[in-house]
Amino acid sequence: MADGILGARVGVLGGGQLGRMLGLAGRALGLELTFLDPTPSSPAAATGELLVADYTDAAALARLSRADVVTFEFENVPVAAVKQLEERGAVHPGSRALEIAQDRLNEKTCFRSLGIGTPPFEAVDSWEQLLAALASLGYPAVLKTRRFGYDGKGQAVLRNEEEARAAFERLGGAPLILEGFVRFQRELSIVAVRSSAGEVATYPLVQNHHEGGILRKTIAPAPEVSEELQAAARGYVEKLLAHLDYVGVLALELFDCDGRLLANEIAPRVHNTGHFTIEGARTSQFENHLRAILGLPLGSTEIPEPCAMLNLIGAAVEPGAVLQVPDAHLHWYGKEPRPGRKVGHVTVRAPDVATLSERVARLERLLGA
Numbered sequence: 001m002a003d004g005i006l007g008a009r010v011g012v013l014g015g016g017q018l019g020r021m022l023g024l025a026g027r028a029l030g031l032e033l034t035f036l037d038p039t040p041s042s043p044a045a046a047t048g049e050l051l052v053a054d055y056t057d058a059a060a061l062a063r064l065s066r067a068d069v070v071t072f073e074f075e076n077v078p079v080a081a082v083k084q085l086e087e088r089g090a091v092h093p094g095s096r097a098l099e100i101a102q103d104r105l106n107e108k109t110c111f112r113s114l115g116i117g118t119p120p121f122e123a124v125d126s127w128e129q130l131l132a133a134l135a136s137l138g139y140p141a142v143l144k145t146r147r148f149g150y151d152g153k154g155q156a157v158l159r160n161e162e163e164a165r166a167a168f169e170r171l172g173g174a175p176l177i178l179e180g181f182v183r184f185q186r187e188l189s190i191v192a193v194r195s196s197a198g199e200v201a202t203y204p205l206v207q208n209h210h211e212g213g214i215l216r217k218t219i220a221p222a223p224e225v226s227e228e229l230q231a232a233a234r235g236y237v238e239k240l241l242a243h244l245d246y247v248g249v250l251a252l253e254l255f256d257c258d259g260r261l262l263a264n265e266i267a268p269r270v271h272n273t274g275h276f277t278i279e280g281a282r283t284s285q286f287e288n289h290l291r292a293i294l295g296l297p298l299g300s301t302e303i304p305e306p307c308a309m310l311n312l313i314g315a316a317v318e319p320g321a322v323l324q325v326p327d328a329h330l331h332w333y334g335k336e337p338r339p340g341r342k343v344g345h346v347t348v349r350a351p352d353v354a355t356l357s358e359r360v361a362r363l364e365r366l367l368g369a
Helices: 017-028 043-047 058-064 079-088 095-101 104-113 127-137 161-171 227-243 285-293 353-367
Strands: 009-013 032-037 049-052 069-072 121-124 141-145 155-158 176-180 186-194 200-202 206-211 214-220 248-257 260-267 307-313 328-332 342-349
Touching: 009 017, 009 079, 017 032, 017 043, 017 285, 032 043, 032 058, 049 058, 058 079, 069 285, 079 095, 095 104, 095 260, 104 121, 104 176, 104 260, 121 127, 127 141, 127 161, 127 176, 141 161, 155 161, 186 227, 186 285, 200 227, 214 353, 227 248, 227 260, 248 285, 307 353, 342 353
Parallel strands: 009 032, 009 069, 032 049
Antiparallel strands: 121 176, 141 155, 141 176, 186 200, 186 206, 186 248, 206 214, 214 307, 248 260, 307 342, 328 342
């Protein structure tokens, strides 16, 4: 590593908007970032060096491995590429966390092994197995691909056998998992960070609102969270961090079922539900991720006042209109707008919950949400 943090280089597998925000945080710390991504127009290119190549390209991986530490900004990078990089130097988080997060069956099995509650689930590899799983779990249920699903893709809600057959015909070319339908009151998540020295810091629970499987809004901190609920979420994520010997930021998505938390999934990276931390927390998730993987002390995860994050999905907005809302901050990713695509986000703060609600409602009208 360079003499001290100044000039240290971080390699990143992936060059999307999460990489871009890591790059912006890295610049403030005096870091140099190199991104590997097959897309020449990757958003992260504005914040560091971009290697345009496939994630399995041997020459590109060799160049990336020259960094002081390597990380990744999304969990669908090939595990084999991460393992190659691990043979050459420090990679945080490691391939073990990636292997678990990439497969929903492995993920749910890991949760259960740690005593973390989950919805009921069954592995499905054939139509006969699906029928047997439905007989066990009942309708409604959710059929999901075990790998590569995100933002609501690769899954279907099953209410009867006709829908089950249609969903299996659409998804059945890949290993599947059937999950019992959970009647939850709200969706929550907790973002945590663990350093290479084992130091752990957690942000408060936040409440998330999805439409069509895509995150639309996050409220931080989540309203009406008891100390017991916060402690339960913190206990879950600390178990996962220790079990995985994890270094970096990890997000755990949860269902709140009458005060009982059930784990939905993990993201072994900086996460959309943590974007509010850029302006809303003492230390952003992006800075804390870089601190963790570089062996630096973690920053405070305190949220000084209520805040929210709204995703910009599918279309650009007029910056001037957004910025008329007090304490609103616009983040544009530099991506070509198209339906269903996250092209940016807005964070907003307020001195109290009532004022935050007013500002969020005003932004939602502007964004057509």
